[in-house]
Amino acid sequence: MKKILLILVFALGVSVVSVAQDGDEKGNGSRIEALKIAYLTKKLNLSTDEAQKFWPIxxxxxxxxxxxxxxxxxxxxxxxxxxxxxxxxxxxxxxxxNKALSSEKVNSFFKAEKEFGTVLQKELMERRMQRMENRKQSFRNN
Structure with a gap:
């Protein structure tokens, strides 16, 4: 039962991430994109010159x-x-x-981008599980 629930939560998380990344009417996509940019900035450690070339691309x-x-x-x-x-x-x-960054940093970018998706899915799943647990507790208390 736990495995089925976990698969269901993961599948819903992927759907939420996909919708959020594509930008929905509620603005969640822009918030997630801002988090992604901050994450990439930290991971890539770009110089000012690199950043000026990289972000427009x-x-x-x-x-x-x-x-x-x-x-x-x-x-x-x-x-x-x-x-x-x-x-x-x-x-x-x-x-x-590669015109803006070294090949090593470009590779790091693609890895960090994938890593961000994984981190985001994990966070969404943990939040969903916490909400479910809170609902169970609330139901038990009533």
Whole structure:
């Protein structure tokens, strides 16, 4: 039972992260994006010069990633074609990022970006589990 619940929570977390990253009407996407930028800034430890070159490229990159995800959702594309498009965007921007950063930092960026998604999913899952536990306690107390 715990495994099923954990899988369900994880699946919902992935959905929430995807919607949040794509930017929803409530503004949660911008809040998560701000957290992501702070996380990446800390992980990459960019110099002022690197940051001035990197962030405009990053903004273009994220714009293409968002557009691809939104288009895929609207067109009800399959997961494999969507992931292939996202990979092609990452390959394209790998070259662009290499113009602003060392190849080591570009690699660190892609790792940190993936790591952020994992950290975010874990945090969402922990919060959801805490809310469920609080509801159980409230129900038991009534």
């Amino acid at each position: 990053y903004n273009q990159y994220m714009g293409e990633i968002r557009k691809t995800r939104i288009d895929a959702r609207q067109n009800k594309e399959g997961e494999i074609p969507t992931e292939e498009k996202l990979l092609n965007i990452r390959k394209k921007y790998n070259g662009e990022f």
